[in-house]
Amino acid sequence: MRRCGALKEQDCVSEKAETKPNALWENIKVIIQALLLAMVIRTVFFQPFTIPSGSMMPTLLVGDYIFVNKFAYGYSKYSLPFSPNLFSGRIFGSEPNRGDIVVFRFPPNPDIDYIKRVVGLPGDHIQVTDGVLHVNGKPVPKVADGAFTSDYKLDPGEDVPVFRETLDNGKTYDTLDQSPVSRGDNTQDFVVPEGHYFMMGDNRDNSLDSRFDVGFVPAENLVGRASVIFFSLGNDTSFREIWKWPANMRWDRLFKVVE
Incomplete structure (x- = not known):
């Protein structure tokens, strides 16, 4: 074992004393860098969201966890944490396509996120x-x-008719018709203003969307485009209930592209 000489013992002890603080500081720097990287990815590129309601069934189910592409339509103040009022409108913006599934801030209360189809x-x-x-x-x-x-709690086990819609740009998707008559089945003629979008849920009879209180959605309120399902739990299972994952995981939905 190496021993310090008499004249160098003080220096040796000093080197040992410096080793622990240096190692601790290196660990702290790694943690800070990882947090900053995660914040950049979440702010600029992809942000995770969970689906809390059945308004987008059958495309998105309650318990789906999705990544939202935040650079698809550029950035607004709602792209940033805490929505700081640094600028108005969008930068590096591009328009959504008809048929895109979009996360946006609810116009009457921008603290709330909604997800619907354009x-x-x-x-x-x-x-x-x-x-x-x-x-x-x-x-x-x-x-x-x-x-x-x-398997959603509001209509567990109920068979609901599915209808396939095809937009003029070729985009196709499934919708649900839970009731032959509902208040959203007949509406006025809406004219979408410039800089705004009209959103509807795929679950047409169970969706609060632009036909109702949501109204027209300003371009500034767009957060991003739904991209992929990275996790999915059925039967109203909470993400924190890890012991229930094996029995309630929807394996067939993992890494499914959102269309």
């Missing part, structure tokens, strides 16, 4: 008649596509 772009006329979506006066093709069975 069906109306600026200048569009949007109307629902007898449950059929019309865009600029033309009905969106809608064909029966089987039935959907949900």
Whole structure:
């Protein structure tokens, strides 16, 4: 074992004393760097969200955890933590496509995040008649596509008719029709203002969207485009209930692209 000489013993002890603080500081720096990297990724690139309601069934289910692409439409103050009022509008912005699934801030209360599908772009006329979506006066093709069975607590085990819609840009997706008559099945003719979008949930009879209190969504309120499901738990299982994961994991939904 190496021993310090008499003349160098003080220096040796000093070196040993410096080793622990240096190692601690290195660990702290690594942690800080990791946190900063995570914050940058969350702010600039991808942010995780959970689906709390059934308004986007059957595309998104309660208990799905998704990544949202935050650079898809550029950035606004709502892209940043705590929504600081540093600038107005969007920077590096691009328009959503009709049919995109978008996370946005609820216009009446921007502290709340919503997720819906874009069906109306600026200048569009949007109307629902007898449950059929019309865009600029033309009905969106809608064909029966089987039935959907949900494990969601509001309608567990209930078979709900599924209809496949196809937009004029070729985008197709499934919607639910839980009731033959609902208050959202017949609406006025909405004209989407410039700089705004018209949003609807895929669960047409159980969605608070632009037909109702959400209204037109300003471009500034867009947070990002839903990208991929990275985790999914059924039967109203909480993420914290780890012991329930094996029995309630929806394995077939993991890493599924959101369309």
